[in-house]
Amino acid sequence: MAETVHSPWLTYTSMLSLLTLCPPFVILLWYTMVHADGSVMQTFDYLKQNGLEGFKDIWPMPSPIAWKIIACFGAFEAFLQLALPGKRFEGPISPAGNVPVYKANGLQAYVVTLVTYLGLWWFGIFDPSIVYDHLGEIYSALVFGSFIFCIFLYLKGHIAPSSTDSGSSGNAIIDFYWGMELYPRIGKYFDIKVFTNCRFGMMSWAVLALTYCIKQYEMNGKVSDSMLVNTVLMLVYITKFFWWESGYWCTMDIAHDRAGFYICWGCLVWVPSIYTSPGMYLVNHPVNLGTPLAVSILLAGLLCIYINYDCDRQRQEFRRTNGKCTIWGKAPSKIVASYCTTKGETKTSLLLTSGWWGLSRHFHYVPEISAAFFWTVPALFNHFLPYFYVIFLTILLFDRAKRDDDRCSSKYGKYWKMYCDKVRYRVIPGIY
Numbered sequence: 001m002a003e004t005v006h007s008p009w010l011t012y013t014s015m016l017s018l019l020t021l022c023p024p025f026v027i028l029l030w031y032t033m034v035h036a037d038g039s040v041m042q043t044f045d046y047l048k049q050n051g052l053e054g055f056k057d058i059w060p061m062p063s064p065i066a067w068k069i070i071a072c073f074g075a076f077e078a079f080l081q082l083a084l085p086g087k088r089f090e091g092p093i094s095p096a097g098n099v100p101v102y103k104a105n106g107l108q109a110y111v112v113t114l115v116t117y118l119g120l121w122w123f124g125i126f127d128p129s130i131v132y133d134h135l136g137e138i139y140s141a142l143v144f145g146s147f148i149f150c151i152f153l154y155l156k157g158h159i160a161p162s163s164t165d166s167g168s169s170g171n172a173i174i175d176f177y178w179g180m181e182l183y184p185r186i187g188k189y190f191d192i193k194v195f196t197n198c199r200f201g202m203m204s205w206a207v208l209a210l211t212y213c214i215k216q217y218e219m220n221g222k223v224s225d226s227m228l229v230n231t232v233l234m235l236v237y238i239t240k241f242f243w244w245e246s247g248y249w250c251t252m253d254i255a256h257d258r259a260g261f262y263i264c265w266g267c268l269v270w271v272p273s274i275y276t277s278p279g280m281y282l283v284n285h286p287v288n289l290g291t292p293l294a295v296s297i298l299l300a301g302l303l304c305i306y307i308n309y310d311c312d313r314q315r316q317e318f319r320r321t322n323g324k325c326t327i328w329g330k331a332p333s334k335i336v337a338s339y340c341t342t343k344g345e346t347k348t349s350l351l352l353t354s355g356w357w358g359l360s361r362h363f364h365y366v367p368e369i370s371a372a373f374f375w376t377v378p379a380l381f382n383h384f385l386p387y388f389y390v391i392f393l394t395i396l397l398f399d400r401a402k403r404d405d406d407r408c409s410s411k412y413g414k415y416w417k418m419y420c421d422k423v424r425y426r427v428i429p430g431i432y
Helices: 008-020 022-035 040-058 064-083 106-122 129-133 135-159 172-178 192-220 225-243 261-275 277-284 291-320 365-379 385-412 414-422
Strands: 087-090 101-104 334-340 346-352
Touching (some): 022 040, 064 106, 064 135, 129 192, 135 172, 172 261, 192 225, 192 261, 225 365, 261 277, 277 385, 291 346, 334 385, 334 414, 365 385, 385 414
Antiparallel strands (some): 334 346
């Protein structure tokens, strides 16, 4: 039986919103950034005057070149996922008692991807400007193609699940939206969630960040300091992600959220469009920050990314050593929590209550949101739209924190209450 993450009412509302509002929002965001000077009011006035016909006119149809770019990128990343060497990594024990096994080669795939992309540009084989010039068509193709892919995941979950960590809630809409399989694979080795979340979603973010930088250079003959700060911070963050990719496989996205429309459509469409949007805005709106301000923003962003990394490193080291490590120079404080698997087996987990994790239960979200602000703020404040990603990320992570707390409360019971008594704040120390 699949676990319902939210109430059916909220699931229906969320799904209808995603299906009806998010696809047009992706296209409207692209149109506003690229063709309406980044102005929400300009787009609003256009739609007000031209109505639905005007909206149809600005929605680009997926073109053969868009499909070709997506297919080449997807096939290249799938090949790297399967072919590159990597250490064997075991994920956390699943609710059904399974231990997923991965090949940790994300950093190698990331380096090969960026070197290949820059090499193709440098030697005049492929111009990344083509990607930017066909961005609307690419997003349109991703909107439709990813929906079809999610139907495939739904059917696969019914017909050929990859493990016992799968099942139906009895409601087709919930099954489609939240997913049926926790670890869907094609064959024995190709993990679908690693591909959608990491190798397509996060990798496309890095590729598009470079694309926007190169496009601005080709348009203006130089890259503005605002674009440099934005691109460097995004690439450092994404490098941190792939450096730590095996740690990501232990997080809620992979270990608890099933592969459905919510997470897979989000990674295939929302990440390449919304997450990259500050850079998309800066292509046509180069801001000259000046060296002191640019360096200050860069250093603040780098500090946030480091703290975010150190939070994850602390918890990973704590788990790896079974609590036999030092946190900030001292032995860690912890709670030993027992829980039952779906098979009725009793197991124990250690809950870390010191270091960054003694400040709040999800403190790592604070530097993550702050880092997103610092790679957006080079756009300054002429328009609101570049900041949509920061607002969205804040809502997403606060919701994730609540869902994770609810799940842990259900899993650990009285031990989770002890943990919350010791670490009182959910995200922001002293506030929330």
